[in-house]
Amino acid sequence: MTKQYKNLMVMLHGYGSNGDDLSSLAPFFEALLPDTYFYSPDGIEPCELGVYGFQWFSLLDRSREAIFKEISSKSKIVDDMIKSKAQELEINRENTILLGFSQGTMLALYLSLIADNPYKGVIGYSGRLFIPTKTGNAKTPICLVHGKCDDVVPYDCLSEARVGLKNLGIEAKTLGIENLAHSIDMEGIRFATEFLKEL
Helix, strand or coil, X not given: CCCCCCEEEEEECCCCECHHHHHXXXXXXXXXXXXXXXXXXXXXXXXXXXXCCEECCCCCCCCHHHHHHHHHHHHHHHHHHHHHHHHHHCCCHHHEEEEEECHXXXXXXXXXXXXXXXXXXXXXXXXXXXXXXXXXXXXXXXXXXXXXXXXXXCCHHHHHHHHHHHHCCCCCEEEEECCCCCCCCHHHHHHHHHHHHCC
């Protein structure tokens, strides 16, 4: 008999990585989220840098305009992928959590804002906010964590995201972590765990 899951956590990795990277976080959330299916797919394209790994969208041009265009064009592909997995598991969006790192966070935030109904929550590490031209809902709870020593996605992006979300009516829970570069540590995992307890 196939196991029936109550929740789905979709884990979107960073640029040049793969699904196995974030799947290592699943054990930290399993006790808190029983009957949850942890889905950590590879990005939709091979990484353009020629290294082993994948990407959700191109970062050859890292200007804000170029990244926004890339996210906008690739978001439907990822959204359809998430919907397909949710339908397979018979789980609705209200019981689906998006967790992202770096460009995975950028995509998760964008997907949450274009959705016609809210996700259960979004957890974003070391990302940046890109607001869609047309937003869907502003009811998805959001948690953002960023290292203060991040030299890939600047720490200032955290306050930028917090303000941008607040302007949309979303009070995101945020945490800046001292002496942390472009990474996820136990402090950030614990913060996300406390966020999940409130959902």
